[in-house]
């Protein structure tokens with residue numbers, strides 16, 4: 001069996017701006033209703049979790065202006081995903097929730113407390129998607145002149161996570177006795193200051209909230225650079241990645257497992273999920289027609305402009321300055337934002353003009369999955385069989401049509417084949433992740 005997670009790639013935002021099947025989302029995007037519907041459907045389909053993307057700025061790299069990003073609702077709006085997750089924890093019992101948290105900008109004490117609180121609220125189904133954030137604008141919102149260098153960010157993230165983990169451990173198991181007869185809430189001999197004094201962060205501790213059922217909430221990570229993989233291999237319970245094709249997927253897994261072994265961790269301690277965006281139709285032909293219509297939409301000037309603004313955000317480099325009918329310039333060594341994301345573009349750019357690259361590039365898919373539920377389920381099974389595990393992160397649009405196609409179309413076909421679970425056996429998100 002393999003695991004399924006759902007990536008809310010726009011974070012807590014307007015999900016369908018300029019897209020089909022918006023429903024009421026363009027009018028009431030801040031409402032929990034779409035997320036709650038999604039959460040119930042994902043739980044019915046026995047997904048492990050829902051992860052929320054996040055960012056901490058309004059981008060203005062493309063054309064040196066906020067215009068494109070505000071117009072296309074690209075990286076904005078971004079409301080706080082931890083608040084939405086708090087609401088959703090009351091809608092489901094078994095689904096996990098993983099909001100994104102920036103190690104660069106959230107004070108560790110605050111993050112440790114917030115995630116422990118979400119773990120309590122969710123009965124042990126919370127996690128944090130730890131990112132280092134990529135943009136100077138985010139850094140400036142927190143009082144810096146610009147962001148730290150890429151690898152320093154990951155070095156700081158390691159120390160940050162050490163500190164946060166110590167805060168979660170600052171209450172020993174059994175510290176909360178809640179003995180009304182003796183009038184003792186917690187045993188003071190089992191709650192300890194941590195006196196953490198690092199190079200970048202310090203905190204006295206202890207945490208002022210007891211840990212939730214998981215003790216340490218689940219940690220996910222998606223850094224694809226060597227520094228990012230190293231961070232994930234050391235701390236993560238689940239890693240998200242976008243290697244292209246079977247051989248790259250195998251190599252990614254091997255690399256993470258080797259790095260984990262160097263930290264004394266066994267492969268089963270961290271699940272590696274591959275991003276996919278399945279296109280499902282009643283028949284293979286219907287699905288192929290939908291895929292063709294989607295590809296056609298990518299050739300419009302509006303799509304190209306929107307995608308260039310995304311590339312500008314990913315790279316921190318203004319793509320409005322480049323000729324669309326020339327090859328993409330070599331950016332090697334020039335990216336301080338999402339290095340591995342831009343390395344994927346660079347690899348894909350060979351033999352194409354910038355316009356052709358924008359139209360052809362698939363940001364989220366490791367493998368193409370287009371077909372009827374049975375066709376796609378069979379292919380997912382074959383891929384995991386060949387690659388060796390551990391599952392997929394579904395990253396298609398968050399609208400009710402797509403959710404139904406996946407949870408009520410694809411997943412029953414996966415369950416029929418015994419490829420994904422039909423019930424939850426664990427009491428917590430981590431137990432569910434470790435089940436197979």
Ligand SMILES: Cc1cc2nc3c(=O)[nH]c(=O)nc-3n(C[C@H](O)[C@H](O)[C@H](O)COP(=O)(O)O)c2cc1C
Pocket residue numbers: 007052053054055100129130131132133134222223224225226227228229240241242275337338339340341393
């Ligand atoms: C599935 C997935 C989710 C991500 N979510 C976020 C996010 O919410 N916020 C963010 O700043 N970066 C996010 N990223 C970017 C990663 O944190 C990372 O910067 C990127 O994968 C490039 O890796 P590198 O920085 O190690 O080169 C995400 C990446 C992936 C693949």
